[in-house]
Each structure stands twice: as structure tokens, then as C-alpha cells.
Amino acid sequence: MNHEMTRLDGNAAGGALARFFAGDATAVMVTCNDCGATSPLGALHLYGARMGMVLRCTKCDNVNLRAVEINGVLRVDAKGAKCLTVQMPDISTPEE
């Protein structure tokens, strides 16, 4: 197995973070608390693997989110994100 720290993107963190975001995490908009850039979580730069994930701003490389899973506990450190925004489902038009 290749243990090189290969940079992926936040799409690959979607499964692990789904519990925090009532389903999909990758479309959650993350605003960097350093440079103020806003980007979908799925597009952030992802470093690390399942045990410990670091999501960095694509503009300034500031760490926006850190997620660690230990002994069945998933802990997310979001102090590098100024704001998390999620689009509410459109309930005005019922599903066909």
C-alpha cells in the first residue's frame, strides 16, 4: 500500500462526515476564517486518511476542518472555518 500523503479532495471525506451533516457533507459550503474564501467541502484539499483527515482551503491553504475517528468517536475540529452553510431542501415543490 502506498502511504504517501497524497492530496485528494473533500469528496473523499463525504462518507466519514455524513453523520455530522444529516446526509451529504460535500455540498456544505465552508468559509475560511483566514482568507474568507467560500468553497464546497467536496472541493477542499484533503490530506491524510480515514483515521485523521485535514481539509485545507484551496485559496490560502489554511486548515478549515480536522476530523479524527478514534474508538468509535468521530471528532471534528472546525475552528479554521468561519462559517458552514448548507442549502435547505426545497419543500415548496413536493417530490413526484
Next chain:
Amino acid sequence: MTIAGEFRDWQLATVAAVRDETPSVRTIAFTLPEWSGHLAGQHVDVRLTAEDGYQAERSYSIASAAEQAAQMEITVERIANGEVSTYLTGELRVGDTLEIRGPIGGYFTWRPSTQAPLMLIAGGSGVVPLMSMLRTRDRSAMRAPAALLYSAGKRDGVIYRVELDRLAAKNDGLPVTYTLTRESPTDWQGETGRVDERMLKTHAIPAELRPVVFVCGPTLFVEAVAEHLLRLGHVESAIKTERFGPTGERS
């Protein structure tokens, strides 16, 4: 009520079929107890557990069409020394079970009701989620204009070649262009070399038509293509990217 693309936690999936796409790429079809379809572009997490309890987890893009709910297919490229991909492409048999979580993703997804033209740019096995989009489009009554630019190493490594040629031959607004980066056969009709601005100008839907652009492939490929697209006037918010690399073993 079930919603297509609804996330479900780990469940036991059964292998319904396997199909070799290229010498190193295999498609695996699963049946799942709880599955309400997916959105084109989504992926699943696959978890293998060894007899000693050691677990390995990887993400793989869904290859099948969105409406196809009975079976879900992933296409996996064997990575040299990849502990999960080697097993999936070599040892897995029909009837075997493994754990799957998903579908996952709401950012890198496409719905057939989207009216904007659909521009797809693939590097290697990055074509897999884009194939789900093209299969979904093909089953839809509303076929937005689309184009695929697909960069592969060698001709033998082009995944889904027969099906892509068949889709393109329908002449319903889906030109497919291949480019080879590691060989240049004398009888090759497509492009050769890396995707650059000239190639994008020739084969990609121009920025003036305001396409939504999906780029999927290895990290460096995706970043180079995204930069070319920005220089050609595409807006950042219309460029959706998905990167993969050795750690993720993503296909």
C-alpha cells in the same frame, strides 16, 4: 418515501456480476438490501475486513446510471500493490459480500434535468463517475448537449471504449474525444498528448455556452485542466472537480 441518492450507513452488499473492462480495470455489480438509487457522480465507500479484524476502506465512484436502482456498479482500477483494488479486481467472485456505505456526494453530481451543456473531462479511471452521467443522460428524455474529452495512457487502457463509441455514434449531441499520453499508434484517429488549452479549444464546449464542467482524474491532471479552463474564460463555480490518488485508490 425514498429519495435517490440518500446516504445509508454500512451495509452488506453482494457481488452480482463482474466484468473486465481492460486488463487492469474491472466493473463489479452489487445488489444491496437498502438502496434507493444514486445521483450521477456520487461514490461509495467500500470496507474490507480481514480475518484478524484489520480493516481497509476506499472510495469508488459509481459507474451505473442513476435510475438503475436494482444493481449498483463500480469500476475499479488495479493499483500496483493496492491492498483493496488488488482484491477487488482479482479475487472477488460473484456471490461474495463486502461492506458498502453510501451513496456519497452532493457537490460532484449531475441531474439530467440540468439544461446547461455538460462538459466532461476525464483522466484515466476518472472517467468512471462521468460514465454514470453519460449513462444517465442516455436514459433521460432531456438530453442536454454534452461532450467528453478523455485522456488515457494507452489505447488498451481506454475504459468503456465500445459503449462510448456507441453513445457518440447516436449523434444526439455527444462528441467523444480520446487523447493518448503514452503512445501514438500509427492508425490512431484521436488526439495524442496531455490535455492543454489547444485541445480544450478544439474539443471542449466553449465558455460562451456556459457549460457545467466536470473534471475527474489524478490530482495533478485535475488541477492543470482546471487552470486551463479558467484561462479560457470558464467561471470557477461552473467547474466541478474530483481528484484521486494512490491513498484513496479512487477510481
